[in-house]
Amino acid sequence: MQTSASDIPFIEQVWEVSRLIPYGRVTNYGAIARALGTARSSRMVGWALKAAADQTDIPAHRVLNRHGRLSGKMHFSSPCKMQELLEAEGIQVVNDTVVHFKELFWDPFELLD
DNA sequence: ATGGTGACGTCGG
DNA sequence: GCCGACGCCACCA
Numbered sequence: 001m002q003t004s005a006s007d008i009p010f011i012e013q014v015w016e017v018s019r020l021i022p023y024g025r026v027t028n029y030g031a032i033a034r035a036l037g038t039a040r041s042s043r044m045v046g047w048a049l050k051a052a053a054d055q056t057d058i059p060a061h062r063v064l065n066r067h068g069r070l071s072g073k074m075h076f077s078s079p080c081k082m083q084e085l086l087e088a089e090g091i092q093v094v095n096d097t098v099v100h101f102k103e104l105f106w107d108p109f110e111l112l113d
Numbered sequence: 114a115t116g117g118t119g120a121c122g123t124c125g126g
Numbered sequence: 127g128c129c130g131a132c133g134c135c136a137c138c139a
Contacts, residue, residue: 012139015125030122033134043132047121053120065121072120093123 010036014048015055017108021062024089025106026098028066035108050075061085067100 008016017032028040029049038044045063052058053075061082065071073082073096083093092099 009118029120038134040132042121042123043119043134044121044136045135049120060120061115063120070120075120 008043010038010041010053011048014045015052016059018049018052018058018060018063020108021106026062026068026090026091026101027058027105027106027108028064028068030066031107033108034064043052046072049097054075059085062089064098064101068098068105070096070098090104 013036014032017035020029029045030039032045033042037043049058049060049063049072051073054058054077061076062074063072070082070086070093073079076082078084083096086093086098089106091104098104
Protein backbone atom coordinates (compact mmCIF):
# COMPACT_ATOMS: atom_id res chain seq x y z
CA MET A 1 0.00 0.00 0.00
CA GLN A 2 1.09 3.52 -0.60
CA THR A 3 2.07 6.03 1.99
CA SER A 4 -1.31 7.21 3.16
CA ALA A 5 -1.57 9.92 5.75
CA SER A 6 -2.73 7.45 8.37
CA ASP A 7 0.38 5.38 7.88
CA ILE A 8 2.69 8.29 8.55
CA PRO A 9 3.53 8.40 12.27
CA PHE A 10 2.17 11.38 14.13
CA ILE A 11 5.67 12.59 14.84
CA GLU A 12 6.53 12.61 11.14
CA GLN A 13 3.49 14.73 10.35
CA VAL A 14 4.49 17.26 12.97
CA TRP A 15 7.92 17.56 11.41
CA GLU A 16 6.38 17.90 7.97
CA VAL A 17 4.24 20.85 9.02
CA SER A 18 7.13 22.39 10.91
CA ARG A 19 9.19 22.51 7.74
CA LEU A 20 6.41 24.47 6.07
CA ILE A 21 6.72 27.37 8.49
CA PRO A 22 8.05 30.32 6.47
CA TYR A 23 11.27 32.03 7.43
CA GLY A 24 10.76 34.74 10.00
CA ARG A 25 7.31 33.46 10.91
CA VAL A 26 6.08 31.49 13.90
CA THR A 27 3.14 29.33 14.88
CA ASN A 28 1.80 27.52 17.90
CA TYR A 29 1.11 23.91 18.86
CA GLY A 30 -2.64 24.15 18.52
CA ALA A 31 -2.41 25.23 14.89
CA ILE A 32 -0.23 22.26 14.02
CA ALA A 33 -2.48 19.91 15.96
CA ARG A 34 -5.50 21.23 14.06
CA ALA A 35 -3.69 20.83 10.76
CA LEU A 36 -3.17 17.18 11.62
CA GLY A 37 -6.80 16.74 12.64
CA THR A 38 -5.99 16.24 16.30
CA ALA A 39 -6.86 19.61 17.75
CA ARG A 40 -6.77 18.40 21.33
CA SER A 41 -3.51 16.52 21.03
CA SER A 42 -1.38 19.61 21.13
CA ARG A 43 0.68 17.99 23.86
CA MET A 44 1.82 15.33 21.45
CA VAL A 45 2.94 18.09 19.09
CA GLY A 46 5.30 19.38 21.74
CA TRP A 47 6.48 15.87 22.43
CA ALA A 48 7.23 15.35 18.74
CA LEU A 49 9.01 18.69 18.46
CA LYS A 50 11.20 17.82 21.41
CA ALA A 51 12.66 14.96 19.41
CA ALA A 52 13.38 17.44 16.60
CA ALA A 53 14.99 20.15 18.71
CA ASP A 54 18.45 19.01 17.69
CA GLN A 55 17.45 18.47 14.07
CA THR A 56 18.68 21.50 12.15
CA ASP A 57 16.51 20.38 9.24
CA ILE A 58 13.44 21.19 11.29
CA PRO A 59 12.74 24.76 12.47
CA ALA A 60 11.43 23.67 15.83
CA HIS A 61 12.30 27.10 17.20
CA ARG A 62 9.46 28.62 15.17
CA VAL A 63 6.88 26.74 17.22
CA LEU A 64 5.74 28.48 20.38
CA ASN A 65 2.87 28.13 22.77
CA ARG A 66 -0.30 30.12 22.22
CA HIS A 67 1.02 32.98 24.35
CA GLY A 68 3.99 33.36 22.02
CA ARG A 69 6.33 32.21 24.76
CA LEU A 70 9.39 30.06 24.16
CA SER A 71 8.09 27.27 26.35
CA GLY A 72 10.49 24.68 24.95
CA LYS A 73 13.73 26.59 24.87
CA MET A 74 15.10 24.42 27.66
CA HIS A 75 15.07 21.35 25.44
CA PHE A 76 17.45 22.76 22.86
CA SER A 77 21.17 22.16 22.88
CA SER A 78 21.44 25.38 24.83
CA PRO A 79 18.62 27.15 26.69
CA CYS A 80 19.32 30.34 24.75
CA LYS A 81 19.58 28.56 21.42
CA MET A 82 15.91 28.96 20.57
CA GLN A 83 15.87 32.70 21.19
CA GLU A 84 19.12 32.99 19.32
CA LEU A 85 17.69 31.28 16.25
CA LEU A 86 14.57 33.44 16.32
CA GLU A 87 16.50 36.69 16.60
CA ALA A 88 18.68 35.50 13.71
CA GLU A 89 15.49 35.51 11.64
CA GLY A 90 14.65 39.04 12.68
CA ILE A 91 12.14 37.97 15.31
CA GLN A 92 12.32 40.13 18.40
CA VAL A 93 12.26 38.18 21.65
CA VAL A 94 11.83 39.79 25.05
CA ASN A 95 11.55 37.92 28.32
CA ASP A 96 11.28 34.56 26.52
CA THR A 97 8.32 35.92 24.57
CA VAL A 98 8.06 36.79 20.88
CA VAL A 99 7.15 40.43 20.25
CA HIS A 100 4.31 41.05 17.77
CA PHE A 101 3.47 37.37 17.99
CA LYS A 102 0.08 37.95 16.45
CA GLU A 103 1.64 39.66 13.46
CA LEU A 104 4.22 36.94 12.91
CA PHE A 105 1.76 34.12 13.51
CA TRP A 106 1.36 31.69 10.63
CA ASP A 107 -1.40 29.15 10.37
CA PRO A 108 -0.80 25.91 8.38
CA PHE A 109 -4.26 26.31 6.88
CA GLU A 110 -2.92 29.36 5.10
CA LEU A 111 -1.61 26.86 2.58
CA LEU A 112 -5.15 26.23 1.42
CA ASP A 113 -5.30 29.82 0.29
C1' DA B 114 1.07 -2.54 35.99
C1' DT B 115 0.19 2.08 37.99
C1' DG B 116 0.49 6.84 38.69
C1' DG B 117 2.40 11.16 37.62
C1' DT B 118 4.40 14.33 34.20
C1' DG B 119 4.61 17.21 30.18
C1' DA B 120 7.51 22.38 24.24
C1' DC B 121 -0.55 22.48 25.18
C1' DG B 122 -5.12 23.77 23.98
C1' DT B 123 -10.06 24.00 24.40
C1' DC B 124 -14.39 24.47 26.93
C1' DG B 125 -17.59 26.13 30.47
C1' DG B 126 -18.30 29.36 34.09
C1' DG C 127 -10.07 38.09 29.82
C1' DC C 128 -9.05 34.95 33.83
C1' DC C 129 -9.67 30.31 36.21
C1' DG C 130 -10.56 25.40 36.89
C1' DA C 131 -11.54 21.09 34.69
C1' DC C 132 -10.85 18.15 31.02
C1' DG C 133 -8.82 15.88 26.92
C1' DC C 134 -4.63 13.85 24.85
C1' DC C 135 -1.27 10.07 25.03
C1' DA C 136 3.95 8.92 25.07
C1' DC C 137 7.29 8.73 28.44
C1' DC C 138 9.37 8.01 32.95
C1' DA C 139 9.93 6.72 38.08
